[in-house]
Each structure stands twice: as structure tokens, then as C-alpha cells.
Amino acid sequence: MALRSRINLLILGTLFAITAFDTLLLSFATPSLIENYGYSRTEAGMLGTSLMIGVGTGSIIFGSLSDRIGRKPVIYTSVLLFSISMGLMSLSQRIEFLALFLFLSGMGLGGGLTMTITTLPEAIDRPVEKYMCYLESFWGVGALMIVVAYNLVSESELSRLFLVGLLPAILLPVFRMLPDVESEKAKISGNVRTLFTRYRNLTLVIWMIWFCGIYTYYGVFLWLPDVWLSSNFGSITSLLIPVYGIQIVSPLLLSVLSKETNTEKLLFIYAALAGFSIILFTAVYDPAIRFASILSASFFSIGTWVLLILVTQKTYPQSIRGLGVGTSAGVGRIGGIAAPSITGFLMDRTGGFAAPFLIFSLLFYFQSALALYVRKLRE
DSSP states (O other), rough: OOOOHHHHHHHHHHHHHHHHHHHHHHHHHHHHHHHHOOHHHHHHHHHHHHHHHHHHHHHHHHHHHHHHHHHHHHHHHHHHEEEEEEHHHGGGGHHHHHHHHHHHHHHHHHHHHHHHHHHHHSSSOOOOHHHHHHHHHHHHHHHHHHHHHHHSOTTOOHHHHHHHHTTGGGGGGGGSSSOOOOOOSSSSHHHHHHHHHHHHHHHHHHHHHHHHHHHHHHHHHHTTHHHHHTTOOOOOOHHHHHHHHHHHHHHHHHHHHHOTTTTHHHHHHHHHHHHHHHHHHHOOOHHHHHHHHHHHHHHHHHHHHHHHHHHHHHTTTTTHHHHHHHHHHHHHHHHHHHHHHHHHHHHHSSSSHHHHHHHHHHHHHHHHHHHHHHHHHHH
């Protein structure tokens, strides 16, 4: 790996880590919103939906915009938007106020997520598959950072936890070191036409894969701290550190396993194993097995993220890659929009987490089947 590529990977990894940090911050704020501010789980789920609507909107808008004006200006805008919006939530815990700024923060987070995925192939040497796995390991770094931040900030001081979300803005100068990627001159309308003619069938299947991936990941991990505490599984910091920490290990293992020719096959395997792990977590009451199963689910679910991104990247050429990745992530965010609210609603109605977690398992298996269909379409 050339030195310049290592530096660019570290910079993009930093962007990915702070994006994970602010994205998952709400999941650790949720138990306090429910216990100390009287929110129902349905209301807390609606806040997660506001965040995900913003992420979907930002993915499409900033992904398309980056193909026209370049990646770096969009990165600057995205980081400022999600950092400042998250920090402003420290001023009030009224639901209307939180929903508005979660939407704005989500737009920035959507831009940040799309830019890391889109910029990586343009900022490094080959092989993209290995580098993408390295990049995804930084998501686990960001997840661990928010666990530590939660531990340092008292649950009764929710405003301080939101204020921590402002910290990523101080890293803005780091992103000036990224290379300038010349924006494409083709009209966006032409790119959209290409996306829906030449790549129509693959695009539709990839959208469904993204829907399953986003619904399951955010459904599980935006609600996991609340499930953990309400079920008396133990301290968040003592047990969730390995659960989130393993999200660093899983992409690194894939850097050894994944090749351009086997991404769909690996996605089939990882999604199926994630679905099985969720079933164990839901159905088995032994504490040790439950811990092992959610650890396994964390390992394989973040792996499916890596693999669906690799599948998406290799589908589109550079001229429409920002649009292709952005629209896939944006349409897939419908799953992220639905998951927090549906999960919270079902937990309120059933008094437990078994029903929504069964949905997660079924979607993992559906994602697994779709991976084989993508492979068939490529042949």
C-alpha cells in the first residue's frame, strides 16, 4: 500500500469514524429520553426515523452534487452540518426541536457516509475490496468512541451527550488533505438515464439489498442499548464494548477473504449467519448464549455492510458512481426510516423485543437470497 494511499485511507477512515459516532449517538441517548424525559418507545423511534429521513435525503442530494462540484466541498459541508446540528440538540429536549435537528444532522451524515464510499476508489490504489474493508473497520472505532463518551457523561446530563456530537467539527481541516477529484462534466439527467437503462435490473436488486441492510443494522443497533438496559443484561459499557468493538475486527477479516469475484457469495453467507444469530438472541434465554449471539450478529451484520458496498461500487463506473451509490444508499434508507419507528411501536405493543427482532432475522435471510440473484444477473 503506497504511502499516499495509506494517508488517504486514514483520512477517509476518520470521516467514517466520526460519522458512526454521531449516527449512533442517538441510540445511547434513547434510554435517557425514555426514562428521564417520559418519551414512549414509539416517540423515541420517531426521532430515529427523523434522523434516517435526513440520512436518505442527504445521501441522494450530496451524492449527486459531488459528481458535479467534486467530493471535498461536499465533505466539508456534510461534516459541518451534522456536527453543528447534533450539538444544537443540547439546547432543548422538546421532541419537535430534536426531530428538526436530527433531520438536519441526518442530511450531513448521509453526505458523509456517501462521500467515504464514493471517494475511496478515487483516492487509493487497487485493490478497492481490501481498502474498503479497512475503511469499514473505522466504523467500529466510531462506535467504540460513543460507548466511551456515554460512559463519561452522566445519563442525567443528556444535553452534554448531545454537545459531544459537536466535536467532529474540529477535524474539518484534516479533510483538506484529500486529493481533488475532477468532477464529471456529463449532465446529471444523462447519468440518471444511464442508471435506469443500462443498470436498471441490478440497481433495483441492489436497492432491495440496501433496504434490508439498513433496516436490520439500524433497527438492531439504534435500539440495542435500550434493549440491553430494559432486559437487565448488564452494564452497557462492560458488555457493549466487545459487541461494538468486534465491528473493527469483522471488516479486517474480510480484507483477507474478499475478492472481486466472491463478494456476492460472501454476502450470502454473512447475511444468513447474521439472521441465525438474531434468532438465537431472541429465542434463547441463557445470558452467555445471548451475549455470544449478539456478538456474532454484530460481527456478521457489519460484514454485510462491507459486502453490499463492494457489490454496489463495482456495479457503476466513476461517471455515475456518486449517483449510483447515493441513490442506492438513499432508497435503502427507507429501511432506516422505517426501522426505528416500527421497532419502537412493536416494543410498546408487545412489551418486548422478540417481534421486531424476528423481522430483522427474516430480512437478513431475504438479503442473503438477493445476493445470489445479483450473482446470477452478473453472469
